[in-house]
Amino acid sequence: MxxxxxxxxxxxxxxxxxxxxxxxxxxxxxxxxxxxxxxxxxxxxxxxxxxxxxxxxxxxxxxxxxxxxxxxxxxxxxxxxxxxxxxxxxxxxxxxxxxxxxxxxxxxxxxxxxxxxxxxxxxxxxxxxxxxxxxxxxxxxxxxxxxxxxxxxxxxxxxxxxxxxxxxxxxxxxxxxxxxxxxxxxxxxxxxxxxxxxxxxxxxxxxxxxxxxxxxxxxxxxxxxxxxxxxxxxxxxxxxxxxxxxxxxGGKSPLIVFADADLESAANAQVAGIFAATGQSCVAASRLVVEASVKDRFVEILAAKAKAIRIGAPSDFGTEVGPLCTERQRRHISSVVEASAASGADVIYGGKALDRPGYFFEPTILDCSKVRAPSLETELFGPVLSVVGFETEDEAVAIANDTAFGLSAGVFTQNLTRAHRLTRALDAGTVWLNTYRAVSPLAPFGxxxxxxxxxxxxxxxxxxxxxxxxxxxxxxxxxxxxxxxxx
Incomplete structure (x- = not known):
């Protein structure tokens, strides 16, 4: 060696x-x-x-x-x-x-x-x-x-x-x-x-x-x-x-999607936020806060995208999701996902480790709209998304800010005045509007x-x-x- x-x-x-x-x-x-x-x-x-x-x-x-x-x-x-x-x-x-x-x-x-x-x-x-x-x-x-x-x-x-x-x-x-x-x-x-x-x-x-x-x-x-x-x-x-x-x-970052958003673009941003890097990012958009009127349709789009993700050897340029870094991390994620499902969260897609060599875990989507599942509060550092619906803008902000973390947040909306309101209202060091996971040496981060x-x-x-x-x-x-x- x-x-x-x-x-x-x-x-x-x-x-x-x-x-x-x-x-x-x-x-x-x-x-x-x-x-x-x-x-x-x-x-x-x-x-x-x-x-x-x-x-x-x-x-x-x-x-x-x-x-x-x-x-x-x-x-x-x-x-x-x-x-x-x-x-x-x-x-x-x-x-x-x-x-x-x-x-x-x-x-x-x-x-x-x-x-x-x-x-x-x-x-x-x-x-x-x-x-x-x-x-x-x-x-x-x-x-x-x-x-x-x-x-x-x-x-x-x-x-x-x-x-x-x-x-x-x-x-x-x-x-x-x-x-x-x-x-x-x-x-x-x-x-x-x-x-x-x-x-x-x-x-x-x-x-x-x-x-x-x-x-x-x-x-x-x-x-x-x-x-x-x-x-x-x-x-x-x-x-x-x-x-x-x-x-x-760490972070437990929310991505807020309003009904007027470009849902395809928002879905791609959500994939980038939680499944890219196998979810092993401090800014992972691990909480999807989506307007109730489009929630089912949006989750359906996400599930289709999750299903299409190419999981494989990280050395292959065609691979989109590789393994987790450590076995202990995979055990931690598995236990939290199991506890969330037991508490009443619906497993929309994925939810388990893959039966193959290495530390692979499926891209996972949990609907936590009816229960405060452990996955909503714990930074998993893996490809696990927790979904919550909302009815009003104030409710969306309250859900997004309901965390001890304050690293980043994302908002998808075509309403310019709403976007400005949310940049002020969200407790986060970085707010991405109609994008996600962008960095630059010129931009302060924390x-x-x-x-x-x-x-x-x-x-x-x-x-x-x-x-x-x-x-x-x-x-x-x-x-x-x-x-x-x-x-």
């Missing part, structure tokens, strides 16, 4: 401990991975701290940082095919999406490269005649980045890119499930020419590697993407080092409530990796005035 290495202080290492990576399409091990533990984490953070304070990196101009990021973007583009193949084999994500997504990931690095020398301070028109006062923006420090396995190259780009643009250094922990694309990315970072210690990439388990990283005393900021349960531990760890945090967590806080994307994401320093310069001649009076 191929062996992958961790990347610490500009060096590739096997590590003292290893574990096996499982191919989700077969359920069989296929690669040997390094398991970072506390000593590895400490070396990585110490390396990042040295790189931040001494050597070439703190002397690198903002423009030069941008050029390094441009070089990394080019390398990602050039190696997109290999990265896509690794991500598909290690996570089960279909090759047609990994190939397209990784090419777009390069655009995120280019965007942050362009922002590197656009981080500006501020001159203050201070209320003291003999003072010049200004505010500098400086790197916040060592960044601990923790990413899950799904869309990991994208989720890493929105952390590595702005952190390096701001002049920070970073230690990135890849998920223990499917980390090989990020371990390969380390080789591209090395080839791009970043000084040793600027970027360190490790992988391991949350209880050991993740905990040691997020509580390390030299970590200044934690950029975390994952679930609320793990995020609670991250926040607890941050209480030890007082690191600031940005948390991009949520609130159980979906976390902070934003990734846009200039705000770069500023989040900076700290401000206020500088005072006395311009008057003569002795310092009365020292016992605050100036």
């Amino acid at each position: 191929p062996r992958f290495q961790q990347y610490i202080d500009g060096q590739f290492e096997d590590g003292d401990f290893t574990f096996l990576s499982i191919d989700p399409a077969t359920g069989a091990p296929w690669a040997v991975l390094p398991e970072a533990r506390e000593s590895d984490v400490d070396r990585a953070v110490q390396a990042a701290h040295r790189a931040l304070k001494q050597g070439a990196w703190p002397k690198t101009t903002a423009t030069a940082r941008g050029k390094l990021l441009y070089r990394l973007a080019d390398l990602v583009s050039e190696n997109a095919s290999k990265l896509a193949q690794l991500e598909t084999q290690d996570t089960g994500k279909i090759i047609r999406e990994t190939t397209a997504q990784i090419q777009y990931v390069a655009e995120f690095y280019r965007y942050y490269a362009g922002l590197a020398d656009k981080i500006e301070g501020m001159y203050l028109p201070i209320d003291k005649a003999d003072m010049e006062t200004w505010v500098r923006r400086e790197p916040i420090g060592v960044v601990a980045a923790v990413v899950p396995w799904n869309s990991q190259l994208f989720l890493s780009a929105v952390k590595i890119g702005p952190a390096l643009a701001a002049g920070c250094t970073i230690v990135l922990k890849a998920s223990e499930d499917g980390p090989t694309p990020l371990l390969e990315l380390a080789r591209l970072i090395h080839e791009a020419g970043f000084p040793a210690g600027c970027v360190n990439i490790i992988t391991g388990y949350g209880e050991t590697c993740g905990a040691a990283l997020t509580r390390h005393p030299k970590v200044a900021h934690i950029a975390f993407t994952g679930g609320p349960a793990a995020a609670r531990k991250v926040v607890q760890n941050a209480s030890e080092n007082f690191a600031s945090t940005s948390l991009e967590l 949520g609130h409530g159980m979906s976390g806080h902070g934003r990734e994307g846009g200039m705000a994401s770069v500023l989040a990796f900076t700290k401000t320093k206020t500088v005072w310069l006395r311009t008057s001649d003569g002795s310092f005035p009365d020292p016992f009076i605050m100036r």
Whole structure:
């Protein structure tokens, strides 16, 4: 089996401990991975701290940082095919999406490269005649980045890119499930020419590697993407080092479809929202809130589309839905679907794991209009859609907002004034109107409530990796005035 290495202080290492990576399409091990533990984490953070304070990196101009990021973007583009193949084999994500997504990931690095020398301070028109006062923006420090396995190259780009643009250094922990694309990315970072210690990439388990990283005393900021349960531990760890945090967590996103919508277009968006990526997306549109007068017709359209989905090997470009990433995820989904059906939800389509090698689960549609089924409240991270009907616009908003999450929402309607009303009324960090699952490096992304806080994307994401320093310069001649009076 191929062996992958961790990347610490500009060096590739096997590590003292290893574990096996499982191919989700077969359920069989296929690669040997390094398991970072506390000593590895400490070396990585110490390396990042040295790189931040001494050597070439703190002397690198903002423009030069941008050029390094441009070089990394080019390398990602050039190696997109290999990265896509690794991500598909290690996570089960279909090759047609990994190939397209990784090419777009390069655009995120280019965007942050362009922002590197656009981080500006501020001159203050201070209320003291003999003072010049200004505010500098400086790197916040060592960044601990923790990413899950799904869309990991994208989720890493929105952390590595702005952190390096701001002049920070970073230690990135890849998920223990499917980390090989990020371990390969380390080789591209090395080839791009970043000084040793600027970027360190490790992988391991949350209880050991993740905990040691997020509580390390030299970590200044934690950029975390994952679930609320793990995020609670991250926040607890941050209480030890007082690191600031940005948390991009889960969602239970609604897609609201009104009777005046283009139902075919809305159905395609719903398929994209819940069955694309096998539903393993934080913005998965897992709740369909559809107007009662068209509910039956719309669900019938969806069921036909679900039935036509091509399920197969993720390495086949014809496949539309591949396996789930892990067996434990499939067991979790199966148990919630069974509990929902037992509680009174109607299984319109699907509802069970497929009897074949690998971790496959059928695209599933549950009608939950008559019961508050578990599937309506639990983030399943799989291809399971819960349907609820509504009569009025106010009822649709109430149903959509009836969740502890607040990441994203979608609305399909031809009524422009209604669309504007709903963008204000919906509790979500992103609202898509007559579309779904669109992203851009220019657009801030994030949520609130159980979906976390902070934003990734846009200039705000770069500023989040900076700290401000206020500088005072006395311009008057003569002795310092009365020292016992605050100036």
